[in-house]
Amino acid sequence: MKEKHIIIMGIIITLLVTMSFIFFIIAKKTYEPIDILFFALPVIIVITSAYIIHDKMKNLKAGLPTKDERLKNVAYKAGYYAFIAAIWSALGSNFFSNLIYDHDLRGGLVVAAVVLTSGFVFMISYLYFSRKGN
Amino acid sequence: MKTRIKELRARYDLTQEDLAKKIGVRRETILFMEKGRYNPSLKLAYDVAKALQTTIDELFIFDDD
Numbered sequence: 001m002k003e004k005h006i007i008i009m010g011i012i013i014t015l016l017v018t019m020s021f022i023f024f025i026i027a028k029k030t031y032e033p034i035d036i037l038f039f040a041l042p043v044i045i046v047i048t049s050a051y052i053i054h055d056k057m058k059n060l061k062a063g064l065p066t067k068d069e070r071l072k073n074v075a076y077k078a079g080y081y082a083f084i085a086a087i088w089s090a091l092g093s094n095f096f097s098n099l100i101y102d103h104d105l106r107g108g109l110v111v112a113a114v115v116l117t118s119g120f121v122f123m124i125s126y127l128y129f130s131r132k133g134n
Numbered sequence: 135m136k137t138r139i140k141e142l143r144a145r146y147d148l149t150q151e152d153l154a155k156k157i158g159v160r161r162e163t164i165l166f167m168e169k170g171r172y173n174p175s176l177k178l179a180y181d182v183a184k185a186l187q188t189t190i191d192e193l194f195i196f197d198d199d
Contacts, residue, residue, distance in 0.1 A: 059160055062151065068159040069175055070166065130162070133171030 003066045007056050014049045017042065041116040048123035074129040082122035089117035136195040139168045142186040156185045 021042045028035070056066040067075075093113040097105045105113070143153055150164045157164075159178065166172035167182065174182065176190075183190045 062161075064151070064154055064160055065158055066160075068163055069178055070163045070172055071160065133166040133169070134173060 003056070003060060007053060007060065007066070010049065010053045010056075014046055014053065017049075018046050021046070038112070038116065041120045045116070045119045045123055048127055052123075052126070071130060073134075074126060077129050078122045078125035081125040082118040085121035086114050086118035089114050135170045135173065135197065137168060137170060138188075138193055138195070139164070139182065139186065142188060142193070143168075146186065153182070153185060157181045 025039070059066050090110060090113075093110050094105055097103065139153075143150070148156075150161050150168075154161045154164050157178070158181075163172060163174075163178075164182075167174055179190050179194065183193045186193065
């Protein structure tokens with residue numbers, strides 16, 4: 001039952017993120033080259049989340065657990081890489097902004113960069129390690 | 135690390151999914167253990183050995199190097 005609730009929550013969050021992303025695209029009037037990154041990362045995050053939710057549902061239907069000790073280890077490992085990515089993206093986003101546009105990023109954009117980068121690294125590492133084994 | 139999971143599973147006519155259900159893990163975990171690509175915890179190793187009616191040292195073959 002608890003696992004079902006987690007899956008439903010996952011679906012709701014994924015839908016909310018997708019909707020926010022669509023509203024963001026509709027509301028945005030001018031586009032800069034860096035926006036490609038801000039578009040690509042949420043798309044990849046949403047697609048990988050949908051895949052992970054689908055995989056969990058498949059296991060639940062087969063009467064198997066959605067998470068076991070191997071996947072818990074995988075999540076810890078992916079979380080570690082996401083944490084490192086969050087630190088580097090917080091430092092790197094302003095550095096690259098100064099390098100390319102010659103000005104600092106607004107606080108909101110730095111937060112967005114940290115959330116998107118760490119989310120992206122978590123999803124990719126999670127998929128990679130869950131397919132790799134250990 | 136090599137394992138005899140596949141051999142013993144075949145002896146008891148169990149599929150990977152059957153064994154996974156018995157132990158309460160995902161099928162992929164059994165697959166990776168069989169291929170020696172996942173080092174299970176002592177608890178999981180014990181559960182697998184118990185499900186296959188054997189012991190841990192009979193089930194897992196460790197290379198010295």
